[in-house]
Amino acid sequence: MKELEDRIRRDGIVRAGDVLKVDSFLNHQIDVRLFNDMGAEWARLFKDRHITKILTIEASGIGIAVIAAQHFGNIPVVFAKKTESINLDGEQWTTKVYSFTHKAYYTVIVAKRFLTADDHVLILDDFLANGAASSGLIDLCHQAGATVEGVGVAIEKGFQHGGDDLRRAGIELHSLAIVDAMDENTGAITFRDNDE
Amino acid sequence: MKELEDRIRRDGIVRAGDVLKVDSFLNHQIDVRLFNDMGAEWARLFKDRHITKILTIEASGIGIAVIAAQHFGNIPVVFAKKTESINLDGEQWTTKVYSFTHKAYYTVIVAKRFLTADDHVLILDDFLANGAASSGLIDLCHQAGATVEGVGVAIEKGFQHGGDDLRRAGIELHSLAIVDAMDENTGAITFRDNDE
Incomplete structure (x- = not known):
C-alpha cells in the first residue's frame, strides 16, 4: 500500500536491533485518516472472504481493528488481553505468547x-515479525473452533520468519507494507514489491 | 445518553465489589456502531471547545478515542502507555497512577x-470511578503545558468520587452514562438523570 510505505519512509525511524519506530502515526500517536485507508484496503483485499468478526490483541491493534471494522459492515471487534483481569469470567480461551x-x-x-x-x-x-502474536491469536481461534479467514497486518518485517510461516501454513495474509531491509546508519528502508 | 444506558441495562452485568461488566460491547468485544454514536455525542457536547488532540490510555480507551476522533475532524489520537517500552525514546512525560x-x-x-x-x-x-487514570492524564497535560479542554467518559460510577473531583476542579466533564447505584443481587442499575 503505497500510502503506508510513503508514510513509513517519511516518518518512520530505524533504530538498532531491527526496531522500526512508527509511533508518530501508528502505535502511540494515531493518524485516523490513514487507519481508514488501511481498513478500506483490507476490505478490498479480503472481499471474497465471509468475515463476521475481527480479532486483535491489545494495545496497538485495537485502533487499527475498530477503524477497519467500519469497512466490514461494523462487525464486532474482540481484542485479546495480555493478562488476567478481575473483570473477566473464568471462562476464557488462553494461550502463551513469547515476547521478544x-x-x-x-x-x-x-x-x-x-x-x-x-x-x-x-x-x-x-x-508482524516473528509471528508470535498472530500464532497465539490463531491458536485461540482453533481452540474456539472458529474459522480463521485471514490475517492482516500493517507492517510485516519481511526479514523475519513470521509472515512466511503464516503463508506456508496456508493462511491468507495481507501485509500492507513489507519491510525487507532497514539500515540503522542511513535510515534507508527497503520495501518488498507488494503491489496487490 | 439513552442508547448507552439502554445497552448497559440490557448487556451489563453487575458483580460483587462494584464491578460493572460491559465486556460484551465496550471493553473486550466492541460495538463499533455504538462507539460512533458515542463519538458523535461527545462532538455535540464539546462543540464549543477548540480541540486539537484526543488523549486516552491503553487499552480500553483506544477504540473509543479513535472512533470519536472521526467526529472531531480526524484529529490525532495519542494513547498513554502503562509501562516503559524499549520502542520509546527517553523523552517522555511520566506520571504514576494507582490501580484499585x-x-x-x-x-x-x-x-x-x-x-x-x-x-x-x-x-x-x-x-471513570475514583478518577486515578483521568487525573494522571491531566497531570501529563499540565507537564506538557497543554490545555485540557475537557474529559469525556462512557460510564461514570457516580457513587465514587472521581467525577465530582473533576467537576469541582473546574474540568468540563461529560459522562455519557452515570451509574449512581448497582445491586449485585438483583442486577438493578440506577442511572443519574443526565439528559444533556
Missing part, C-alpha cells in the same frame, strides 16, 4: 463467549 | 513529541 521485546512469555486470553465456532475471523495487528 | 484493580501503582508515559503546549486536549476513557 520483553524476553518473557505472557498469557493471552479471550472470553469464550466472544469467540465461538460460529465466527469467521479476520485477525488484524500493527506489526 | 491491581492494588499497585503503575507508570504512565506519553512521548514529549506528542503532547506539547500547542495542544488543546480532550481526554477520553471508558470508565
